[in-house]
Every structure is written in structure tokens, then in C-alpha cells.
Amino acid sequence: MPFKPLLLLSCLFTLVACVQSPLPATSPILPEGVTLIEQHTPQEGETGIAYKKYQLDNGLTVVLHADDSDPLVHVDVTYYVGSAREELGKSGFAHFFEHMMFQGSENVEDEQHFKMITEAGGNLNGTTNSDRTNYYQTVPANQLEKVLWLEADRMGFLLPAVTQQKFEVQRETVKNERAQRVDNQPYGLRSEKTAEALYPAGHPYSWPVIGYTEDLDRVGVDDLKAFFDRWYGPNNAVLTIGGDIDEARTLIWVEKYFGSIPRGPQVDKMDKQPVSLAEDRYLTIEDNVHLPLLQVTLPTVHVRHEDEAPLDVLSDILGGGKNSLFYKNLVKDGYAVNAVVGHPCQELACEFQLIALAHPQRTANLSELKQRIDATLAEFEQRGVQPDDLTRVKASILSSTIFGLQSVSGKVSTLAINETFEGKPDLVQYDLARYRAVTANDVMRVYERYIKDKAAVVLSIVPQGQTALAAAEHNFSITRPDVSVESQQAPEWQPPQDDFDRSKEPEAGPAPLISLPEYWQSKFENGMVLVGHSNDETPTVTLNLSLEGGPLLDPLDKAGLASITAMMMNESTHKYSTEEIANELAKLGSAISFSASGRYTQITLSSLTENLDQTLELLKEKLFNPAFLEQDFERIRQQLLQSLQQQVKRPEALASRAVRQLLMGSDNRLGLPDSGTLASIQALKLEDIKAFYQQYYSPAISKLVLVGDIGQADALQALDFLRQWQGQDYQLPQVADFAIEAQPRLYLVDHPGSAQSVIRIVKPDLPYDATGEQFRSKLMNFPLGGMFNSRINLNLREDKGYTYGASSRFVGGKTLGWFQAGASVKLENTGDALREFLTEIDTYQQHGLTAEELSSLRLAYLQGEALDYETPAQKARFLRHLLTFDLPADYVREQQQIIRTIGLAELNQLSREKLKAEQMQIIVVGDKAQILEQLAGTDREIVELTLSL
Known part of the structure; x- marks a missing residue:
């Protein structure tokens, strides 16, 4: 698990000097009912986020952060209520209730919040955890007033729009979400069962955020209204x-x-x-x-406790990557396919988690794995904290902090969460300081206090009917209190x-002018094409090198060769x-990966x-001097084989x-997974890896994209x-055409015990084009299934409650290209959903x-460009897209012109030609x-499909 320096509250951070400043002698004139509480201004040498904090007379806290680097705004409303505030x-x-907040309010019709934000060119969502609920949207800057109107309407005017029908539909939607994310996922009950055993009955963290199905069934619409009235006041919001x-x-506004x-x-x-x-x-x-899992969970402190930072450092030393003791003793030695240690923290309590997926060929049962974990802890006690351990941590903190400034949403989220829990929006400098201050003695102290010989919840997850694999006999029964x-x-x-008409939707301001990222280009004599974008908003550099071919170059009987070669390059x-x-990479706060x-x-x-020069030296070493050791190859191959067997337990992966x-056929490389099959991976030799590297790790057909603070x-x-x-x-192989049969059938993949069914409806279509028929087909599909308010989603999710x-x-x-529709649906409504x-x-x-x-689609596509080029990663994706499809830089402008001028006749002709259900499988x-x-x-022949695994 990656180290959690400043991610303890799932926040991102900016690198802008910022400390509290005294209020100016003459403050600007504020609207009546608004009070300036404090402001932070940049100051040389410190790291933070500039902001101003205000409060309305009704208690609403308002935090503003100005950043004009991109023509967009991010709005977050965080309510200080999560599952910890619920009743037994x-x-x-x-x-x-988070779901209900999207179901319309007094002046906003049902589902119109999604529609308005989509048509504004924005995106939106909401999240709930144990301690808070937030609602957020990113939109072009000219749409800010509309977002504030929407958020205020559901804060102050939700109750008159709540109906029994909406309540029932969202109850089914939440049940579907639980089925999809928990009940129908391997290991999906891991967190829920651990919490039930770790916390005493009635503790706010003893029940899951998503809730129990029986609890969802017993509440009524009046309970929901009372919940809103209790917790959703402006004085409980930021x-x-x-x-x-x-x-x-x-x-x-x-x-x-x-x-x-x-x-x-x-x-x-x-x-x-x-x-x-x-x-x-x-x-148990x-x-x-397929793979038994062992999780050992020990209770620790609470978020921002003085011992939280040393415990985080300890978790990184034990299981934070390839430098960790867990990697050395469990993964590299082959006893576990994966092993991590983490220290997730919440407002009221934290947990120290040691997790390992057993490798069945080396580990007979989870008891043996538990012994190796105990031995690893004993080794740490003897080994102690080494100098590089702390160096890695401090580099990770600095790097994650700086990379965090790359989006406005990250900065806003940080300010919101810190204000909600601490009343101090900017705690970046404080958090940096407390992690930098951690010493080796601190780490050993918290190990002795919270980990060594301490009681834990030991959870074993084993295949059906194999309880003998558990770490120990089940000795604790979970009983929920009768209520x-x-x-x-x-x-x-x-x-x-x-004193105004709140039912009137605010008009948007003038649309912002959007500039495409400027870039420079070079072509090397060895065939490599380089495209770069220089940007000094953050002192970071991101590089992506693409060698064309990848899995396409695999022989059919050696499917997975490209993937496992890339894994060996790591x-x-x-x-x-x-x-x-x-x-070495961790000490620089850098990352290099091959895939x-x-x-x-x-x-x-x-x-x-x-640190770019030093990082590039390490890239040069990895790229040109791989060792290709037999022991590395055998370990990776075994891990991949176990992973492939585990994947077939996931219904979505099977689909x-x-x-x-x-679509492609099992005798076509494209018809097999990129990672290969059990048979093809078993057949690979180390010599195959070396030969693939020698032949295809070449600049001859390569594209390099670089974005960052460098000219x-x-x-x-x-x-x-x-x-x-x-x-x-080298030559790329000829790609075979589709192998799909003309006769439409229903193919059934049996997955016994599945809590849901996964539906996919497919037919061959055109490969990608930027401005031709395939692009226009995507426009045509947008109202059908390309957005939240699409016909398909509103029917199956919002009207029928069949799916999440x-x-x-x-x-x-x-x-190649194809059309695809699908969903994970309730088991009992599989046939209904398909119809x-x-x-x-x-x-x-x-x-x-x-x-x-x-x-609606015109508005959504044309206004959404303001959000497309904000971060270095987004700019890199844009440039990589240009290279991949050999596009002119202004192809986006041609797309916009098509969107402005395309008519119903052309789009509806496409729907008639491309959406014939009788041609779909x-x-x-x-x-x-x-x-x-x-x-x-x-009315289709049902054929049971056997997959090439």
C-alpha cells in the first residue's frame, strides 16, 4: 500500500506559501449578512493554500480560493454528518440520503441537477463516509451562479420535493449498489466484518457506511425527512x-x-x-x-493524534512497497501474491491493517501466513528503523504534496475537509511538519505501544468449503444488538x-475562451517522435513513452508475453x-513503471x-539494463497465474x-486478455522474455510525451x-477482423452463487475516427446511454430500480470498434432488465x-472543453491522443463545428443503421x-459460453 503522508483525509494539496494574516485595517465591503473570519496569503518558504474564510449569519461557513490558471470552478458542499451519526x-x-439529494428539490425537477450540470459542461457527484457527506461539481467558470443556486435549493428546499416513489426507487438503487460493490465482489465483506469485530456493538464505526439491507428496508420516508431536518442545516455545512x-x-451570489x-x-x-x-x-x-486472504487489524489512535504520523511511517516500513519487509518476506519469497500494510484513519478511530493474499503453492494455510507475519514483526523489532526509511517517507510527503496542487478540485477538497473537522482550512504546512518531525525513536515507540504483542482482529477469507485454511478456529461471533x-x-x-424569484434558473455568463495546450515537437533519427508541453504551474515533470505493438505482438500460444515482459522491466x-x-526512486519521490x-x-x-536528472538516470538503467533473473521471472509468473485464477471469480471480469x-474469437490474439491465459502463461520461458525485449523494445515505432516544468x-x-x-x-501484425457470428444469440456464462447478473449487449462497428462516422455515432449515443440522464440509465436505475x-x-x-451496452442488475430482475x-x-x-x-448534447460537449486541459495528466492525454491517431492539433475545433451543425436527420439516420437489436449479441x-x-x-437461442481462461 502506498504511503499515506497527507492522504489521511483523502485530500490533495497545493504548494503555495500560505499562513494566516491579520485582517486588513480596511476590509472590502461585504454583502449584508456575510462576515470575513480570516484570510491566508502567500508567504515565501511555506507550503499551503491561499484562502479567505467567511461566515453567513445562519452559520454557513464559506471558504474561497482564487486560481485563474484555468477557466473553471469547483464547488464543494460538505455536511458534517456521516454514518457515525446514524441510529442503531x-x-x-x-x-x-446522499442519493436522495439528487432527486430534485422545490425549484429543480427530479434528475434535473444532473441534467443542468451536464449541459453546463461540468461533472458532479457526492460521497459519504463515516464522518461526513459531500456534494461537488466542477464546471466552466461562467456556470458558477447556477451551481450555487442548485446547491442552495437542495439545502433549503428539498423536503417539499421528497415523495414516497422517489424514496422507494433510491432504496432499490442503494441495495443495487451494495450488491454490486459488496455482495457480488470477492472479499467484498472484508471491511464490514472486520469493523463488526473490532468495534463494540453500538460504536459509530461498527456498521458499514452503505448499511445493512434489513436496515434499509425498515426505514420510511418520514425518517428521511427527519434526518434532513436534523443534519442538513447551513450551520452544519462548509x-x-x-x-x-x-x-x-x-x-x-x-x-x-x-x-x-x-x-x-x-x-x-x-x-x-x-x-x-x-x-x-x-x-472466518x-x-x-481463489486465493485465501488474511487480514490482521489492530486498533490505534484517531486522526491527527500525535502518534498517527509515526504509525503511518511504521506502516510504510512494514508494507509500503518493494522496500518493505512484507514484500521481502512474503511476496518476494513467494508466500503471498500480494502483501500490504496500511494505517487508515478516521475522525474517531484508526486501524493498523496487515493484509496478505496467500500463494497456495507456497502457503498451505493462513496459519502459516500468520506465523510469517509475526516473524516479520519480530524482524522489524530487531532491525529497527534505518536511515533510508525516513528519507523515503519525507520524499513521499514532499512529492505527493506538490503533485496535489495540479487540480482545483484537489485544493478545494483539502480546504473543505480541514475546515469541517478542524476549523482550519489550510493544514498543509502543519501536516508536512509533523511527518518531517518523526524520528526513528517515535516509530519504535508506537510499535511497542500499539502493535507488539497486542490483540487484533484476525480475519480469514477462504474459498467455499475450505474453512480448514483459516488462520485459527473461529472464536468470535458477531451479534447485532436487538433494536x-x-x-x-x-x-x-x-x-x-x-425577495427574488428562486424558481428562475440563473443564466450563465459569457463562455470562457479556451486555448488548446501549446506544444513543441521533435523527431529523432531512430524513429521516436517527441511531443512536449512546458508548464511552470507546478515543479513537476510527467513522461510517457509508448512502444507500439504491446500485446498485439504476442504469438497466440504465448498470449501475455508483452505483459509479463513489462512486469519484468519493473x-x-x-x-x-x-x-x-x-x-532509489522512493528517496527521490519519483515513480517509473512499465506496463x-x-x-x-x-x-x-x-x-x-x-530530481528529474536523477530519475532519468534510473530510467536509463531500467530501460537498457534489465537483469531478467530467473527467480524474478518465476515469482512474477506464479503471481500472474494466481491473479488470472482470481479474476474469474469476478462477474464483471468474466463479462x-x-x-x-x-467479438474477436478465441483463435485471435485480440480475443484473449492482454495478460494472457493460464495455458499461455504456463508455457512461457525466460528466453521468451529476453527475445521479446531484444526484438520489440526499440524506438523504431515509439511516441514520447513530456509535460511539465521544463523548456x-x-x-x-x-x-x-x-x-x-x-x-x-519491426512490423506490426495484421489485425484480424471480427469473428462474431451473424446469428444473434444469447450467450450465458454460468457464475454460481452470483448476487447479481452482468448484462452486455454488443455488435461490431467502426474503429476510432476524430470527425467521421464513428465520432458522430458517439454523439448519437449520448442521449441513449452516454450520460447519467440517458434513457437507459433513467429507465433501469431511476424508474425500475434494477441497477446501480x-x-x-x-x-x-x-x-476495430464496437457498440456495447450493459449493466450489473438485480438477480431476480435479470430478464426484466434485459427486456x-x-x-x-x-x-x-x-x-x-x-x-x-x-x-442537451450540444451544450454538454461544447461547454465541457473548459475542464479538459487543467492538469498535466490531462494535457499529456491530449498530446498522446494526437500522436496515437496522427491528428492535427486543431481537430477539436472541427469536432466542435460538427457538434454545432449536425442535425437530427443525420443522427437519427445513424441510429436507424447502427442500433438494430437483431444484429446484436x-x-x-x-x-x-x-x-x-x-x-x-x-426469443433468442441460449448458448452456454465456455471462456478461454
């Missing part, structure tokens, strides 16, 4: 706005839309509630898994009093062992600008495999070793888009015994 017997209510804002105008909302009940801080255990608690779960839950009475709602070199080179997927082998590098196999001349000088790289040319989400899309690569899919596709095919839908992954009868009514 009403688990999942905070998360359930409104944080960042980006290209006019602060004076923003405050006027904030006061206008939020100022009249009455204050809610007082909300006090919860007491910290760390826990302790008197003895080990052993639990039988699950549909008598009474429905609460709905509060009486009194509308806020305004291992030992002639100069460094795997651990040594990982250590192979699709039609490329990818090499990615990220570095602080000041993806079925799509590839059905063209300096970049070319730093990358001269790549200019000098010599390698042989449903969609459709046109997929286009360089040589609704086909009905929506048929209706759309026959009648096409409406004028309103065309207008249907794949369903699920429990055959439970769903076969449901599928009989589709």
Missing part, C-alpha cells in the same frame, strides 16, 4: 469554492441563495472513540474466491423568505536489485523537476472476457539518451433523438440456476 437499526441512512472566481460577485436558509439544530463534535481489545478475535468468511426502531415524524417545513537491473532501485495493454507497451515516469472472445532545450538535452537509443525496426448504473457506448480503437435494454434500444433505433436531446453472466427461466422469454 438505521444504518446506511447517511449514504441513502461551502468551498475554488478556481477562476470574482470573489466579490461570488459572495453576493452566496448570500443571495444561501443567506435566507434558516439555521438548523446545533451540531457538536463527537468524542474520539479509539478502541482496544483484550484478546485476539478470529473470524467463506467466499467465492426497536420507531419511525420518526416528518418535520413541518417552512420555506425560507426571499524488477532487477544489472546494477540494482528490485528493492534497491525501488529505494503493456491494448496495442502499446507504456513506460511512465513522474518526478519533481529538481469483459466474454465480450472479447465473442524544450533542457528537455532535449535531458532526453539525449533516448535520442541515442538504437533498436531494430446502466450505459451504452461506441468503443473505437485504431483498427428494458432491448426496448430502449429498439425505440431509439426507430424514432431517434428529440430536438431537446440534441440541444447478448451476454449474461450470472447464476444459471436462478436466471435461466427468466431469459427464456427473449
Whole structure:
């Protein structure tokens, strides 16, 4: 698990000097009802985020951060309520309520929040955890007033729009989300069962955030209204706005839309509630898994406790990567496929987690794995903290902090979460200082106090019927307390009093002018094409080198060769062992990784600008001097084999495999997974890896993208070793055409015990193009299944409650493309959901888009460009896209012109041609015994599909 320096609250950070400044002698004139509380201004030598904090008379806290580097704004409303505030017997209510906040309010129709933000060119979502709930959206800067109007309407005017029907639909949606993310996932109950054993009954963290199904079933709509009335007042919220804002105008809007909302009940801080255990608690779960898993969880402190930082450092030393003791003793020695240590912290309590996936060929049972974990802890006690341990930590802190400034959303999230829990939006410098201050003695002290010989929850997850593999006999029974839950009475709602017409949607301001990223380009004599973008917003550099071919170059009987070769490139070199080179990178706060997927082998590098030269030296070593050791190869191959067997336990993975196999055929390299099959990986030899490297690790067909704080001349000088790289040319194999049969059938992949069914509907189509028929087909699909408010999603999720989400899309690569629609659906409604899919596709095919839908897609596509080039990663993706498809830099402008001018006639002709359901194949992954009868009514031949595993 990567080290958690400043990620303890899942925040990102900026590198802007910032400390509290005294209020100016003459403050600017503020709207009535708005008070300036404090401001932070940049100061040389410190790291932080500049902001101003205000408060409205009704208690709403407002934090503003100005950043005009991109024409966008990010708005976050965080409410100080999560699942920890729920009552016994009403688990999942905070998360359930998050869903209800998107179901319309007094002046906003059901589903219109999504529609308005989508048409504004923005994106939005909400999240819930144990301690808080937040709602956020990123939009072009000219749309800020509309976002504030929307957020204020659901804060002050939600209750009159809540109906029993909306309540029931969202209850089913939450159940589907639980089924998809928890019940139908291997190891999905791991966190839930650990919490039930770790925390005493009634502790705020003893139940899951998503809730228990039986609790969701027992609550009513009046309970929801009472929950809103108790927790969703402005005095329990923080409104944080960042980006290209006019602060004076923003405050006027904030006061206008939020100022009249009455204050809610007082909300006090919860007491910290760390826990302790008197003895080990052993639990065993039988699950549909291939690899047994062991998790040892020990209670520790709470977030920002003085011992949190040393415990984080300890977790990194024990299990934070290839330098860790867990990697050395468990993974490298082959006893575990993966092993990590983490120290996740929450407001009230933290947990120290030691997790390992057993390698069945080396580990007979989880008891043996537990012994190796105990031996590793004893080794640490003897070894102690070494100098490089702390160097790595401090480099990771600095690097993650600087990389965190690359998006406005990251800065806003940081300010919001810190203000919510600590009343201090900018704690970046404080957090940096407390981690930098950690000493070796601190780490050993917290090990002695919280870890050594301390009682833990020991959870074993084993395959069905194999409880003998557990670490120890189950000795702790989880009992939920009996509760008598009474429905609460709905509060009486009194509308806020305004002097304006709140039902009128604000108009957007003038659209911002968007500039495409400027770039420079070079082509080396060895065939490599280099495209670069220089940007000094953050002192970072990101590099991506793509070697064309990747898995396409695999012989069919050696599928996975490109992938495993890339994995080997992440291992030992002639100069460094795997651990040594990982250590050198970690001390720089840099990362280099090799991977192979699709039609490329990818090499990615990220570095602080000041450490770029040293990082490039390590890249040179990894690229040109791989050791290709037999022991590394055998370990990686075994890990990959176990991973492949584990993947087939995931219904979504089976569905993806079925799509590839059905479209391309099992005798086509494209029809097999990038990572290969069990048979092909078993057949590989180390000599195959060496030969693939010699033949295909060449600059002959390569593309290099560099984005960051470096000019063209300096970049070319730093990358001269790549200019000098010599390698042989090679030919890409001819890509076979689709192998799909013309006769439409329903292919069933049996997955016994599945909690949901996975539906995929597919047909061949065109490869990618930027401005031709494939691009226009994607436009045509947008109202059908390309957005939240699409016909498919509104039907299956919002109207019927069959799924957590449903969609459709046109997929286009360089040589092949296809149409695909799908969802994970309730087991008992598999047949119903499939029929609704086909009905929506048929209706759309026959009648096409409406004028309103065309207008909506135009708005969404044309205004969304403001969000496309904010971060270095986004700029790099844009440049890589230009190179991949050999596009002119202004192809985006041609796309926009097409969007402005394309008519209903052309789009509807495309729908008639491309959406004929009788040409589509249907794949369903699920429990055959439970769903076969449901599928009989589709009037298609049902064929049981055997996958190439």
C-alpha cells in the first residue's frame, strides 16, 4: 500500500506559501449578512493554500480560493454528518440520503441537477463516509451562479420535493449498489466484518457506511425527512469554492441563495472513540474466491493524534512497497501474491491493517501466513528503523504534496475537509511538519505501544468449503444488538423568505475562451517522435513513452508475453536489485513503471523537476539494463497465474472476457486478455522474455510525451539518451477482423452463487475516427446511454430500480470498434432488465433523438472543453491522443463545428443503421440456476459460453 503522508483525509494539496494574516485595517465591503473570519496569503518558504474564510449569519461557513490558471470552478458542499451519526437499526441512512439529494428539490425537477450540470459542461457527484457527506461539481467558470443556486435549493428546499416513489426507487438503487460493490465482489465483506469485530456493538464505526439491507428496508420516508431536518442545516455545512472566481460577485451570489436558509439544530463534535481489545478475535468468511486472504487489524489512535504520523511511517516500513519487509518476506519469497500494510484513519478511530493474499503453492494455510507475519514483526523489532526509511517517507510527503496542487478540485477538497473537522482550512504546512518531525525513536515507540504483542482482529477469507485454511478456529461471533426502531415524524417545513424569484434558473455568463495546450515537437533519427508541453504551474515533470505493438505482438500460444515482459522491466537491473532501485526512486519521490495493454507497451515516469536528472538516470538503467533473473521471472509468473485464477471469480471480469472472445474469437490474439491465459502463461520461458525485449523494445515505432516544468532545450538535452537509443525496426501484425457470428444469440456464462447478473449487449462497428462516422455515432449515443440522464440509465436505475448504473457506448480503437451496452442488475430482475435494454434500444433505433436531446448534447460537449486541459495528466492525454491517431492539433475545433451543425436527420439516420437489436449479441453472466427461466422469454437461442481462461 502506498504511503499515506497527507492522504489521511483523502485530500490533495497545493504548494503555495500560505499562513494566516491579520485582517486588513480596511476590509472590502461585504454583502449584508456575510462576515470575513480570516484570510491566508502567500508567504515565501511555506507550503499551503491561499484562502479567505467567511461566515453567513445562519452559520454557513464559506471558504474561497482564487486560481485563474484555468477557466473553471469547483464547488464543494460538505455536511458534517456521516454514518457515525446514524441510529442503531438505521444504518446506511447517511449514504441513502446522499442519493436522495439528487432527486430534485422545490425549484429543480427530479434528475434535473444532473441534467443542468451536464449541459453546463461540468461533472458532479457526492460521497459519504463515516464522518461526513459531500456534494461537488466542477464546471466552466461562467456556470458558477447556477451551481450555487442548485446547491442552495437542495439545502433549503428539498423536503417539499421528497415523495414516497422517489424514496422507494433510491432504496432499490442503494441495495443495487451494495450488491454490486459488496455482495457480488470477492472479499467484498472484508471491511464490514472486520469493523463488526473490532468495534463494540453500538460504536459509530461498527456498521458499514452503505448499511445493512434489513436496515434499509425498515426505514420510511418520514425518517428521511427527519434526518434532513436534523443534519442538513447551513450551520452544519462548509461551502468551498475554488478556481477562476470574482470573489466579490461570488459572495453576493452566496448570500443571495444561501443567506435566507434558516439555521438548523446545533451540531457538536463527537468524542474520539479509539478502541482496544483484550484478546485476539478470529473470524472466518467463506467466499467465492481463489486465493485465501488474511487480514490482521489492530486498533490505534484517531486522526491527527500525535502518534498517527509515526504509525503511518511504521506502516510504510512494514508494507509500503518493494522496500518493505512484507514484500521481502512474503511476496518476494513467494508466500503471498500480494502483501500490504496500511494505517487508515478516521475522525474517531484508526486501524493498523496487515493484509496478505496467500500463494497456495507456497502457503498451505493462513496459519502459516500468520506465523510469517509475526516473524516479520519480530524482524522489524530487531532491525529497527534505518536511515533510508525516513528519507523515503519525507520524499513521499514532499512529492505527493506538490503533485496535489495540479487540480482545483484537489485544493478545494483539502480546504473543505480541514475546515469541517478542524476549523482550519489550510493544514498543509502543519501536516508536512509533523511527518518531517518523526524520528526513528517515535516509530519504535508506537510499535511497542500499539502493535507488539497486542490483540487484533484476525480475519480469514477462504474459498467455499475450505474453512480448514483459516488462520485459527473461529472464536468470535458477531451479534447485532436487538433494536426497536420507531419511525420518526416528518418535520413541518417552512420555506425560507426571499425577495427574488428562486424558481428562475440563473443564466450563465459569457463562455470562457479556451486555448488548446501549446506544444513543441521533435523527431529523432531512430524513429521516436517527441511531443512536449512546458508548464511552470507546478515543479513537476510527467513522461510517457509508448512502444507500439504491446500485446498485439504476442504469438497466440504465448498470449501475455508483452505483459509479463513489462512486469519484468519493473524488477532487477544489472546494477540494482528490485528493492534497491525501488529505494532509489522512493528517496527521490519519483515513480517509473512499465506496463503493456491494448496495442502499446507504456513506460511512465513522474518526478519533481529538481530530481528529474536523477530519475532519468534510473530510467536509463531500467530501460537498457534489465537483469531478467530467473527467480524474478518465476515469482512474477506464479503471481500472474494466481491473479488470472482470481479474476474469474469476478462477474464483471468474466463479462469483459466474454465480450472479447465473442467479438474477436478465441483463435485471435485480440480475443484473449492482454495478460494472457493460464495455458499461455504456463508455457512461457525466460528466453521468451529476453527475445521479446531484444526484438520489440526499440524506438523504431515509439511516441514520447513530456509535460511539465521544463523548456524544450533542457528537455532535449535531458532526453539525449533516448535520442541515442538504437533498436531494430519491426512490423506490426495484421489485425484480424471480427469473428462474431451473424446469428444473434444469447450467450450465458454460468457464475454460481452470483448476487447479481452482468448484462452486455454488443455488435461490431467502426474503429476510432476524430470527425467521421464513428465520432458522430458517439454523439448519437449520448442521449441513449452516454450520460447519467440517458434513457437507459433513467429507465433501469431511476424508474425500475434494477441497477446501480446502466450505459451504452461506441468503443473505437485504431483498427476495430464496437457498440456495447450493459449493466450489473438485480438477480431476480435479470430478464426484466434485459427486456428494458432491448426496448430502449429498439425505440431509439426507430424514432431517434428529440430536438431537446440534441440541444442537451450540444451544450454538454461544447461547454465541457473548459475542464479538459487543467492538469498535466490531462494535457499529456491530449498530446498522446494526437500522436496515437496522427491528428492535427486543431481537430477539436472541427469536432466542435460538427457538434454545432449536425442535425437530427443525420443522427437519427445513424441510429436507424447502427442500433438494430437483431444484429446484436447478448451476454449474461450470472447464476444459471436462478436466471435461466427468466431469459427464456427473449426469443433468442441460449448458448452456454465456455471462456478461454
